[in-house]
Amino acid sequence: MTPIEPGSEGATDSAVGSDLPADVVALIGVRQYEEEAEFPCERGYIWTTCASVENGNPLFWDDEVAAEITGGPIAPPTMISVWLRPHHWAPGREAGTQLPLRVHFDLKARLELPEAIMSEDVLVFHEPVRPGDRLTCCQVLRSVSEEKTTKVGTGRFWVIEVEYRNQKDELVAVDTLTGLGYRRPPQ
Amino acid sequence: MTTSNLTINDVSVDEQLPPLSHDVTATTVVLGALASRDDRPMHHDRDFAQIHNGVRDIFLNTPNQAAWFERYLTDWSGPRGRLGRVTFRMFGPVFPGDTMVLSGVVTETTTDDVGCAWVKVAVELCVDGEAKTRATASLAVPVGPDDNPWNRRGDQWRP
Numbered sequence: 181m182t183p184i185e186p187g188s189e190g191a192t193d194s195a196v197g198s199d200l201p202a203d204v205v206a207l208i209g210v211r212q213y214e215e216e217a218e219f220p221c222e223r224g225y226i227w228t229t230c231a232s233v234e235n236g237n238p239l240f241w242d243d244e245v246a247a248e249i250t251g252g253p254i255a256p257p258t259m260i261s262v263w264l265r266p267h268h269w270a271p272g273r274e275a276g277t278q279l280p281l282r283v284h285f286d287l288k289a290r291l292e293l294p295e296a297i298m299s300e301d302v303l304v305f306h307e308p309v310r311p312g313d314r315l316t317c318c319q320v321l322r323s324v325s326e327e328k329t330t331k332v333g334t335g336r337f338w339v340i341e342v343e344y345r346n347q348k349d350e351l352v353a354v355d356t357l358t359g360l361g362y363r364r365p366p367q
Numbered sequence: 368m369t370t371s372n373l374t375i376n377d378v379s380v381d382e383q384l385p386p387l388s389h390d391v392t393a394t395t396v397v398l399g400a401l402a403s404r405d406d407r408p409m410h411h412d413r414d415f416a417q418i419h420n421g422v423r424d425i426f427l428n429t430p431n432q433a434a435w436f437e438r439y440l441t442d443w444s445g446p447r448g449r450l451g452r453v454t455f456r457m458f459g460p461v462f463p464g465d466t467m468v469l470s471g472v473v474t475e476t477t478t479d480d481v482g483c484a485w486v487k488v489a490v491e492l493c494v495d496g497e498a499k500t501r502a503t504a505s506l507a508v509p510v511g512p513d514d515n516p517w518n519r520r521g522d523q524w525r526p
Contacts, residue, residue, distance in 0.1 A: 225402065225404075228398075228401065228402040229402040229403065229431075229434055230434075230438075231398070231402075232395070232398040232399045232401075232402040232431060232434065233399070233431065233434045233435045233437075233438045234389075234438065235434065235437070235438035235441070235442075236442075237438070237441045237442075237446055238446055239446045245446060249446055249447060249515060249517055250517045251517075256434060256437055257437065257450050258430070258433035258434050258436070258437040258450070258453070259403070259430070259434070261403065261430050262402075262403050262404050262430065265403070265404035265405070268406045276406065298429070298457070299456065299457065300454065300455065300456050300457075301429060301433075301454070301455045302452070302453070302454045302455075303433065303452065303453050303454075303455075304451065304452045304526050305449075305450055305451055305452070305526060306524065306526065307520070308517070
């Protein structure tokens with residue numbers, strides 16, 4: 181998430197703008213981009229993440245503690261987005277062309293808002309993710325505001341919900357992101 | 368290594384969590400981006416960050432900040448603490464050379480309808496006293512020494 185300047189109001193506005201194109205209104209509430217993770221949850225990334233923040237929680241390092249408390253190893257809940265991040269490159273794919281939050285980029289293009297920042301992120305965790313789990317996710321556009329003028333430019337706030345499930349179709353997490361697509365003011 | 372095993376009886380509103388200070392380096396930023404599979408250049412390429420983002424250097428990405436917040440909270444709670452919900456608001460980037468300080472205060476303690484004890488914590492990540500990220504976290508903690516929030520599933524878990 182790219183930081184937003186303090187005081188950018190409207191970031192949590194859930195209204196649907198009355199001036200929105202009909203095809204954008206029609207997307208609100210629709211499940212899009214249902215996809216499966218390109219790789220199963222694995223402990224290498226768990227350890228790398230814990231190392232990156234010096235997280236010594238024994239749940240992630242001590243299998244006996246994990247067995248006692250969580251019924252076996254789990255991933256840190258905040259790692260949820262890691263498991264659906266596309267590979268940077270794969271056979272038949274140009275490097276760096278896969279976008280992780282496609283509804284956001286679709287809106288930028290459709291509404292002709294060249295810049296974008298994310299202003300708020302709400303993560304809600306359900307079933308723990310375990311090594312070997314293969315997650316799926318889908319994206320749902322929840323709202324798009326009317327045009328607003330903020331410190332960074334004029335544009336619209338939108339709310340996108342990403343729902344994650346495991347291979348048993350159990351809900352794992354819901355990530356609700358508020359983005360602002362905007363045009364910079366003329367220099 | 369985390370050894371605390373906090374229960375709801377150990378927590379009171381307005382309690383301050385011990386602060387955590389960390390000197391951010393380029394390695395901090397790049398390792399955090401790598402760990403979260405984030406290959407966007409503003410998290411590893413200073414020229415890109417300066418030219419395209421208009422900032423002085425590469426900066427910490429959101430998933431890695433989330434990992435820092437989680438570590439901060441569970442250092443305090445111990446391994447039975449189970450994160451249910453966290454809300455982030457970003458106010459400014461965190462760069463190599465910054466000393467980031469995480470601090471937190473308990474704003475609410477509740478027990479829900481199914482008997483799960485929740486602690487709400489307001490957490491700030493500051494650099495030179497300026498808040499760069501604020502988060503509100505709901506952390507489930509045991510109601511007593513024999514309880515374990517991780518055993519809750521389905522209707523018994525209401526984050």
